[in-house]
Amino acid sequence: xxxxxxxxxxxxxxxxxxxxxxxxxxxxxxxxxxxxxxxxxxxxxxxxxxxxxxxxxxxxxxxxxxxxxxxxxxxxxxxxxxxxxxxxxxxxxxxxxxxxxxxxxxxxxxxxxxxxxxxxxxxxxxxxxxxxxxxxxxxxxxxxxxxxxxxxxxxxxxxxxxxxxxxxxxxxxxxxxxxxxxxxxxxxxxxxxxxxxxxxxxxxxxxxxxxxxxxxxxxxxxxxxxxxxxxxxxxxxxxxxxxxxxxxxxxxxxxxxxxxxxxxxxxxxxxxxxxxxxxxxxxxxxxxxxxxxxxxxxxx
Amino acid sequence: xxxxxxxxxxxxxxxxxxxxxxxxxxxxxxxxxxxxxxxxxxxxxxxxxxxxxxxxxxxxxxxxxxxxxxxxxxxxxxxxxxxxxxxxxxxxxxxxxxxxxxxxxxxxxxxxxxxxxxxxxxxxxxxxxxxxxxxxxxxxxxxxxxxxxxxxxxxxxxxxxxxxxxxxxxxxxxxxxxxxxxxxxxxxxxxxxxxxxxxxxxxxxxxxxxxxxxxxxxxxxxxxxxxxxxxxxxxxxxxxxxxxxxxxxxxxxxxxxxxxxxxxxxxxxxxxxxxxxxxxxxxxxxxxxxxxxxxxxxxxxxxxxxxxx
Numbered sequence: 062x063x064x065x066x067x068x069x070x071x072x073x074x075x076x077x078x079x080x081x082x083x084x085x086x087x088x089x090x091x092x093x094x095x096x097x098x099x100x101x102x103x104x105x106x107x108x109x110x111x112x113x114x115x116x117x118x119x120x121x122x123x124x125x126x127x128x129x130x131x132x133x134x135x136x137x138x139x140x141x142x143x144x145x146x147x148x149x150x151x152x153x154x155x156x157x158x159x160x161x162x163x164x165x166x167x168x169x170x171x172x173x174x175x176x177x178x179x180x181x182x183x184x185x186x187x188x189x190x191x192x193x194x195x196x197x198x199x200x201x202x203x204x205x206x207x208x209x210x211x212x213x214x215x216x217x218x219x220x221x222x223x224x225x226x227x228x229x230x231x232x233x234x235x236x237x238x239x240x241x242x243x244x245x246x247x248x249x250x251x252x253x254x255x256x257x258x259x260x261x262x263x264x265x266x267x268x269x270x271x272x273x274x275x276x277x278x279x280x281x282x283x284x285x286x287x288x289x290x291x292x293x294x295x296x297x298x299x300x301x302x303x304x305x306x307x308x309x310x311x312x313x314x315x316x317x318x319x320x321x322x323x324x325x326x327x328x329x330x331x332x333x334x335x336x337x338x339x340x341x342x343x344x345x346x347x348x349x350x351x352x353x354x355x356x357x358x359x360x361x
Numbered sequence: 362x363x364x365x366x367x368x369x370x371x372x373x374x375x376x377x378x379x380x381x382x383x384x385x386x387x388x389x390x391x392x393x394x395x396x397x398x399x400x401x402x403x404x405x406x407x408x409x410x411x412x413x414x415x416x417x418x419x420x421x422x423x424x425x426x427x428x429x430x431x432x433x434x435x436x437x438x439x440x441x442x443x444x445x446x447x448x449x450x451x452x453x454x455x456x457x458x459x460x461x462x463x464x465x466x467x468x469x470x471x472x473x474x475x476x477x478x479x480x481x482x483x484x485x486x487x488x489x490x491x492x493x494x495x496x497x498x499x500x501x502x503x504x505x506x507x508x509x510x511x512x513x514x515x516x517x518x519x520x521x522x523x524x525x526x527x528x529x530x531x532x533x534x535x536x537x538x539x540x541x542x543x544x545x546x547x548x549x550x551x552x553x554x555x556x557x558x559x560x561x562x563x564x565x566x567x568x569x570x571x572x573x574x575x576x577x578x579x580x581x582x583x584x585x586x587x588x589x590x591x592x593x594x595x596x597x598x599x600x601x602x603x604x605x606x607x608x609x610x611x612x613x614x615x616x617x618x619x620x621x622x623x624x625x626x627x628x629x630x631x632x633x634x635x636x637x638x639x640x641x642x643x644x645x646x647x648x649x650x651x652x653x654x655x656x657x658x659x660x661x662x663x664x665x666x667x668x669x670x
Contacts (some may be wrong), residue, residue: 063372064372064373065372065374065375067375067382069443070404071608076375076441078373078374078375078384078441079373080368080371080373084575085370086367087367087369088366089368089373089386089411091373091441092384111413112413114413115408115409115412115413118409118440119407119408119409119440122440122441139411141365142415143415143419144409144411144418145368145371145373145386145410145411145415146368146416147367150415151415168623207660219640223646227645248649248650250414250648250649252413252414252650253414253646253647253649254413255414255649287486321393322409323406323407323409325406325407325448325449325511325512327438327446327447329408329438332558339405349500
């Protein structure tokens, strides 16, 4: 491996940063694993994109470290066309994101051994996670937008709020965005992040339920709600998954995710990372135990 | 020489900075190495060293195609580094981390440095350059001449009037949350920051000067900015400022400061000093075409400075 390795003795974890991938354009990734025990399971973390990539980044780092401390091996990566990876934003769409997630999973197994692998999709990262997890990998969905149209509507809203705060009356609608994207020479961005027509079209016309497929698999849904009740958007996603026969567990968060903007409070003070890691580790532990029990013919 | 490098020239690295471990990516030069390292540091806020639109990734790869080593890195408490950051403050601009980055690059065959920093990162690279003689120049993107500070408590305290906070403090939901030590600490911080802001208003109205590193004589510029700048120019280091032509506030502060001591420092610097503008905004969320223009300007500048010796 031409990369870097860091051992954190106090947290009991190891981090390995590297470029990987067989193609011309390589993927950048960091693997987080327990320092002294064999990992219980693997998690491929599919990050969000555009401005959410930056806004979520530090929280993602802390969550990955916390999961490794709980005995999981976590493979985080930057999609090609983003971050430290090769490629250009014009290469990025749902198909390329899914392919990168699959390559990240292969890299995890190659380096950590044959562990059961789950996919964790954060916000729109839930889409490549959903596709890559077909047909039988456990799936963790963190605040997934129900469909691409709504994802872009939220992005446009965040973009407009930012513009208004900066005394600009420039309002971008979904129609205007699409029109701009269709002009070949146009340089289109949302909250400073370039987007391409290919990316827009691959996401705007689809939904999470469509991408997730028909093969029921264990799913953990982390979503917003209050007093034990999911918000309508999350509840719809849960109900649709259950209708498809997915065994779904939910974890409700009361806090509104600061997904589009970077907050100035230290992420270390926010309980989300540690709570998310604990919830995922507990859930995966049960899934792995269930699979092992199933493989020995034990129904318990 | 290829126009840009790729990940094939890159090695992720972890290196020490005090008690923390910082993450970075070294881009090795394509072709004959010049022995000069270009250190890249982003501005304030929780982010990562590649940034959006692969801004710093592209910049590193572009200069490495010109024979430079490049290092983009996360300061402590950010990206993939260890540690924590509570405030992004021009009075503490991560200069120690930049010095550590230079020390690390010396182990990679580099003996001279050119530093590139955005906003708070510009201040960090400037202060670091004033401490390390091997730094031959600083390229500052949208540099702030005054001391800025970004912190959650200040954001919140500025957002609402004092009545809002009193009403909120009396809510049952708020009182219940006081059971959490972290939230207690956060509430206390917002409360004390708000009180400080309220107390500062009458003092300002009475013309009392707040204790600060800037004086009216400096045209609003901080001594923490002026002194390292003067120091490196006297040493013969090169300095480049770039601003966005739509960033009126940032550019206005710079121009006001140029009417005072800053102007003299820049005049004394002579041909070592360059000031340019790019179209668009770069002070907050950067326009992608402005990012492209800055990458080109950095590539031109490092080449010229390296050639000038």
